[in-house]
Amino acid sequence: MQFGIFSVGDVTTDPTDGRTPSEAERIRAMVTIAEHAEQAGLDVFATGEHHNPPFVPSSPTTMLGYVAARTERLVLSTATTLITTNDPVKIAEDFAMLQHLAGGRVDLMMGRGNTGPVYPWFGKDIRDGIPLAIENYHLLHRLWREDIVEWEGKYRTPLQSFTSTPRPLDGVPPFVWHGSIRSPEIAEQAAYYGDGFFANNIFWPAEHFQRLIGLYRRRYEHYGHGSADQAIVGLGGQVFMRKNSQDAVREFRPYFDNAPVYGHGPSLEEFTAETPLTVGSPEQVIEKTLTFRDSFGDYQRQLFLVDHAGLPLKTVLEQIDMLGEEVVPVLRREFAALRPAHVPDSAPDHAALVAAKAAAAAGEEVAR
Amino acid sequence: MSAIAVVSAGLGRPSSTRLLADRLAAAAADALRARGSAVTVETVELRDHAHAMVDAALTGFPSGAFRAAVETVTGADGIIAVTPVFNASYSGLFKTFFDVLERGALEGAPVLLGATGGTARHSLAVDYAMRPLMAYLRAAAVPTAVYAASEDWGSADGDLADRIARAGGELAAMVEGRPAAAREDGFENPVPFENLLAAGR
Numbered sequence: 001m002q003f004g005i006f007s008v009g010d011v012t013t014d015p016t017d018g019r020t021p022s023e024a025e026r027i028r029a030m031v032t033i034a035e036h037a038e039q040a041g042l043d044v045f046a047t048g049e050h051h052n053p054p055f056v057p058s059s060p061t062t063m064l065g066y067v068a069a070r071t072e073r074l075v076l077s078t079a080t081t082l083i084t085t086n087d088p089v090k091i092a093e094d095f096a097m098l099q100h101l102a103g104g105r106v107d108l109m110m111g112r113g114n115t116g117p118v119y120p121w122f123g124k125d126i127r128d129g130i131p132l133a134i135e136n137y138h139l140l141h142r143l144w145r146e147d148i149v150e151w152e153g154k155y156r157t158p159l160q161s162f163t164s165t166p167r168p169l170d171g172v173p174p175f176v177w178h179g180s181i182r183s184p185e186i187a188e189q190a191a192y193y194g195d196g197f198f199a200n201n202i203f204w205p206a207e208h209f210q211r212l213i214g215l216y217r218r219r220y221e222h223y224g225h226g227s228a229d230q231a232i233v234g235l236g237g238q239v240f241m242r243k244n245s246q247d248a249v250r251e252f253r254p255y256f257d258n259a260p261v262y263g264h265g266p267s268l269e270e271f272t273a274e275t276p277l278t279v280g281s282p283e284q285v286i287e288k289t290l291t292f293r294d295s296f297g298d299y300q301r302q303l304f305l306v307d308h309a310g311l312p313l314k315t316v317l318e319q320i321d322m323l324g325e326e327v328v329p330v331l332r333r334e335f336a337a338l339r340p341a342h343v344p345d346s347a348p349d350h351a352a353l354v355a356a357k358a359a360a361a362a363g364e365e366v367a368r
Numbered sequence: 369m370s371a372i373a374v375v376s377a378g379l380g381r382p383s384s385t386r387l388l389a390d391r392l393a394a395a396a397a398d399a400l401r402a403r404g405s406a407v408t409v410e411t412v413e414l415r416d417h418a419h420a421m422v423d424a425a426l427t428g429f430p431s432g433a434f435r436a437a438v439e440t441v442t443g444a445d446g447i448i449a450v451t452p453v454f455n456a457s458y459s460g461l462f463k464t465f466f467d468v469l470e471r472g473a474l475e476g477a478p479v480l481l482g483a484t485g486g487t488a489r490h491s492l493a494v495d496y497a498m499r500p501l502m503a504y505l506r507a508a509a510v511p512t513a514v515y516a517a518s519e520d521w522g523s524a525d526g527d528l529a530d531r532i533a534r535a536g537g538e539l540a541a542m543v544e545g546r547p548a549a550a551r552e553d554g555f556e557n558p559v560p561f562e563n564l565l566a567a568g569r
Contacts, residue, residue: 134564184554185564192561204429211555219558265426274431 001335002346003328004044005037005320006079006236006303009057012310015258020310026056027063029313033306034067036317038074040324043346046077046109046303051085051118061094068102075349076102079198079236079303080111080179083140084132085122087156092143092164099169104350109177109198109234110137112186128155130185137178141193144173172353177234180212187212191219196232196347199296201276202305203261206295209235213296229340232347234301235292238277240311241322245280251315252279259309282326289331298339300346302331370400370543373444374411377451377462378484385484386413388516388532389450392482395536396448396543403544410444412437414461421461424468442473446543447507449498450482453490453515457497458483466501474507478542480535481513491515510538 007030013020021029034045045067047057057063064076076098081091099106112129113119119126135153142149143164151159168174177196180186181204190197197216199209213233220231240255242248249268256268256279271277278288289302306319339345348356374393378385389411397407414421420434430438441447451462466474481498485491494513502509512535520528 130564131567134567138565184558188558188561188564203427205431208429215555215558223561262427266423266431270423270431271427274429 001299001332001339002043002075002301003323003331004042004046004075004077004301004303005033005307006046006048006077006305007033007057007307008048008305009050009055010260010308011054011056012260012308014310014312015254023056029307029316030057030063031067031070032313033316033320034074034076035070036320037324038071040320042074042320042324042328044075044077044301044303046079048079049082049111049113050115051121052115061098064106065098065101068098068105071105073105075105075107077106077177078108079200080109080113082113082118083110083136084112084129085118085124086136088136088140089143089156089159089162089164092140093166095174096144096164096166096168099174099350100166104169104172104354106350107175107177107347109179109196111179112183124155130183131155133186134189137176137189137193141173144168169350170354170357172350172357175347175349175353177232177347181209182212184212184215187216188219191216191225191231192223194220194223194225196234196300198234198236198301198303200236201292202236202238203275205274206276206292210295217297227342229297229343232301232344233296233299234303234347235296235299236276236303236305237289237292238275238305239285239319239323239327240279240306241282241285241319241327243281245284248279248281255309255311263309282322285327286330286334289327290334293335293338298335298343300344369406369408370445371443372396372400372407372409372446372448372539372543373441374409374448375414375441375450375462375465376411377414377459377465379415379452379459379461381415383452384516384518384521385450385452385482386411387521388482388484388514389448391532392448392450392480392514392536392539395532396446396480396539397536399533399537399540400543403540405540405544410440412440414465417465418461421464421468425464430468438469438473442469442477444477445546446478446480446539447474448480448482448539449502450484451498453483453485453493456490457493458501463501466505469505472506474502474505476546477507478539478546479507479509480539481509482515482535483513484516486518488515488517488519491517508542510535510542512538 011026037045047060049060060078149162177198178186178190179198217228217231221228240252278285307316374389376386376389393409400407417434424430451458483494514531514535
């Protein structure tokens with residue numbers, strides 16, 4: 001199973017001292033967080049993509065390319081890449097380039113984006129969100145698999161004899177996740193292609209995502225990619241830890257109370273009771289995270305949100321250390337013991353995709 | 369069996385809005401029983417959920433007891449919605465409740481509208497403010513809406529009682545005549561991918 005960090009990349013004032021990091025500080029902090037995740041023994045770092053303040057990560061492959069050069073093992077990913085407003089041709093090119101530079105340590109997650117004005121800023125209409133996600137990804141999927149593409153669609157200019165360069169590393173496109181918070185169409189899309197499905201699982205009760213993941217699993221099997229329990233599921237989660245849970249609650253409360261998304265709404269106690277947020281000891285985080293399996297079945301990737309709401313970098317790095325030292329080793333062991341042998345233990349990495357491609361080619365050879 | 373849900377946005381205890389809501393519920397229940405239907409009536413006092421409604425507006429999901437209240441209303445066969453008139457319109461509490469419902473949650477639902485106020489001067493708020501809200505939600509508001517001014521509670525002419533009985537009867541008729549809900553469930557019956565792909569072309 002893969003464990004990692006996903007970052008929204010918000011620039012938020014620390015409510016305890018009124019300090020706001022500069023964009024430069026926040027960007028460097030994200031890189032430090034990614035490097036630290038690898039040092040702590042985590043597997044994945046994923047960055048968001050945003051095109052409005054107070055968020056810094058507008059250019060994910062630039063950041064991930066830099067992180068790739070400073071890490072050895074870490075899988076670089078996104079949460080999410082905007083499949084609606086980006087040109088799929090540019091996504092194909094940017095992520096293939098990143099794949100080469102990172103030696104294949106790349107996957108990415110498609111998302112629609114929920115910031116209304118971003119659509120018109122990029123020449124699109126938010127009411128076309130789903131059709132854009134369907135058509136653009138269909139093109140992206142072909143650009144990575146066909147050397148020469150002829151294309152005519154509704155949302156971009158046609159392509160005649162187009163080759164997206166560089167070609168994917170070893171002829172194998174990066175693994176793709178599709179993230180959605182409420183659209184059955186996106187679960188259907190992920191299932192159709194046999195791609196992964198990711199539920200961000202941070203701001204809503206677990207039940208909210210059960211129908212989406214249930215649909216994805218059922219349709220994954222329908223489209224012949226494997227049994228429902230072999231579908232590739234990723235989940236988010238949100239934690240704040242201290243050795244003693246009382247200390248965690250005391251320290252996190254001002255950040256919670258003023259957080260951009262849920263601040264000034266429910267109390268910390270209400271929100272932790274209702275949603276996957278855990279504020280407490282590492283043992284409590286382990287306990288809560290294990291319940292995700294009860295809600296969604298055996299899954300392949302767990303990403304934690306640890307760096308938002310103005311938390312200082314030092315604190316974030318301490319959270320990553322605790323994840324690496326106390327939480328993730330236990331979760332790896334516990335999840336592995338529970339997982340049946342026929343269920344994949346992680347999303348396929350580059351080596352696995354290369355091997356699968358070779359096996360498929362050999363199979364065709366035999367068939368001939 | 370018909371389930372009637374009453375949404376009352378009164379702030380006072382006791383509240384004249386709740387008083388009107390109870391009278392409307394009794395009239396609708398009587399009319400349904402007269403048609404031979406068994407009836408349950410559940411009342412949601414929005415004041416009890418005031419904090420939870422603001423939380424839901426901020427977080428995007430209803431929590432705890434408020435979730436149950438939302439399910440009571442969205443699962444009902446008929447709804448009675450009553451608000452005090454504040455500043456020429458429904459109260460903020462009343463509007464917040466409808467703002468935090470899932471899109472389409474009240475589609476086709478029969479609704480009886482009621483409002484209360486200090487004087488009869490605000491009586492058109494039911495038609496100028498409440499009725500368009502229900503139209504937007506695609507709920508089916510019955511023709512008669514009932515506005516009760518303070519003076520109506522002491523009036524001897526029986527006008528208010530007549531309007532309540534007529535409105536209750538209209539709601540009962542609509543509940544009885546309502547076709548079985550046939551809402552598409554995109555989770556149970558997803559649009560096949562080939563159709564999604566073809567739709568863009």
